[in-house]
Amino acid sequence: MFPHTRRTRIVAATAIASLIGLTAACSSSGDGGSGSTDPEVISGDITVLTWRTDLVEDGTFDGYKAAFEKAYPDVTVEFEGITDYEGEVRTRMNTKEYGDVLGIPNTVTPAQLPDFFEPLGKVDELEKTYRFLRDKTYDGLSYGIPVVGNTQGIVYNKTVWKEAGITEVPTTSEEFLxxxxxxxATGSIPLYTNYKDGWPLTQWESHRGSISADPEYQNKMTVSDAPWAEGTDHFVIDSLLWDSVNQGYTEADPTSTNWEESKALLATGDISAMALGSWAISQMQQAATDAGQDASIIGYMPFPHQTDGQFYASVGGDYNQAINVNSTHKAAARAWIDWFNTESGFAEAQGGLSPLKDGPTPSTLVDFETLGVEYVAQNPGVEGEESLLNDIDNEAEIGLFAPEYRQRLVDSARGATDETKEQIFDDLNARWAAARASIG
Structure with missing residues (x-):
């Protein structure tokens, strides 16, 4: 367990909304297997789908399996690690075979949750124990519980930045560039996009709300015809990415990047920084240890922007574990979710924010503590409009959390296309306005 430290103030509750859509499957009317919690009567074999292939391969999940099965002797749990988690699980959800427990893909909209997942209970009741739930709720019911809470920032190699003569954390995009x-000038790749793998580029989207320090930012997007107008969060976020690439501060050939390799390259200083959620800190620290370096060389800075002299960072849940509505062992699946979140110590081990309301702040975020970073979580849409942001995004065919959106920016910035940054922003605004008008 990590030691309890001062918890940075949370400006507002709930997580960052996910986007795009899936074709609906069958509907749900279950209770999330929340009947008996007695290990003596809960039984069955369950399959847990996971995006953490590294923890499957290194045996970490074997330890969780042994501990859980000791507590629930009539339940057998098996893990299936999936490298292209979003893509493969999204495809499998067109069938009934997508495990018993799984992390809800980011492409599932709130309105689609009942079609694929078993409700876990009323969100107001679950929030007495858990936080970061609102992202995966619909009509007052919760369909997922996050395995860990994340904030957003930029993970970097402190040694490289020190060798470059940098002594202060940048507070503006200009200072960052x-x-x-x-x-x-040190020979290190300043900023790595992980363009080829795609999903790391989606991490940039999660900074929305931190620029304006506004928990209503994403709701205000639903009433705006120009989310990429100068000064908006999206303008600032996407401009920094575009300018970083355009000025030659990213990898020379983004089409040949490699996620797993990038962790080792950051640890050795061949790469200087990457924009990733706080979940990545512990992975980078482990890579540093594996490379014979001290884990303390891995630092974490907030997005280079301040509001009234204050750093803010978005905060919300990571993947939410949920129960396949088609599962035949829902009680066992629910037992796994509750045990994993309350007994496994996973969040602490991964250096993340605990999904439990009384959980500690992890030592991995000591840099944020030192800088006095305040957390901003996005408020959900009002009742009846939980999916409005997703609906507009789908209609506009932008895909805010899809890699193609920011791969387009990278391609423009590196000269692979004839589009300018301004042309892209104008196009995005026009498509967004048209989608709002179409939806009404």
Whole structure:
């Protein structure tokens, strides 16, 4: 367990909404297997789908399996690690065979939750124990519980930045770009996009709300015809990515990037920084240890922007574990979810924010503590409009949490297409406005 430290103030509750859509399957009317909690009467074999293939391969999940099965002797749990988690699970959800327990893909909209997942209970009741739930709720019911809470920032190699002569954390995009220029002079790749794997680029979207320090930012997007107008969160976020690539501060050939390799390259200083959620800190620290470095060389800085002299960072749940509505062992599946979140110690071990309301702040976020970063969580849409942001995004065919959206920006910035940044922003605004008008 990590030691309890001062908890940074949370400005507002709930998680960052996920986007895009899936074709609905069968509907649900179950109770999430929340009947008996007696290990003596809960039984069955369950399959847990996981995006953490590294923890399957290194045996970490074997330890969880042994501990859980000791507590529930008539339940057998098996893990299936999936590398292309979003893509493969999204495809499998067109059938009934997508495990018993799984992390809800980011492409499932709130309105689709009842079609694929078993309700776990009323959100107001579950929030007495858990936080970061609102992202996966619909009509007052919760369909998933996050395995860990994340904040957003930029993970970096402190040694490289020190060698570059940088002594202060950048507070503006201009300062950040100037720092990347100093880093480039050391021979390190200043900022790595992980373009080829795609999903790491979606991490940039999660900074929305932190620029404006506004928990209503995503709801305000639903009443705006120009979310990429100058000064908006999206304008600032996407401009920094575009400018970083355009000024030559990212990898020379983004089409050949490699996620697993990038962790080792950051640890050795061949890469200077990557924009990733706080879940990545412990992975980078482990990579540093594996490379014979001290884990403390891995630092975490907030997005280079301040509001009234204050850093803010988005916060919300990671993947939410949920129960396949087609599962034949829902009680065992629910037992796994509750045990994993309350007994396994997973969140603490991964250096993340606990999904439990009384959970500790992890030591991995000591840099944020030192800087006095305040957390901003996005409020959900009002009742009846929980899926409005997703609906607009779908109609506009942008895909805010899809990699193609920001791969387009990278391709423009590196000269692979003829589009300018301004043309892309104008196009995005026009499509967004048209989608709002179409939806009404």
């Amino acid at each position: 100037a720092d990347l220029a100093l880093v480039k």
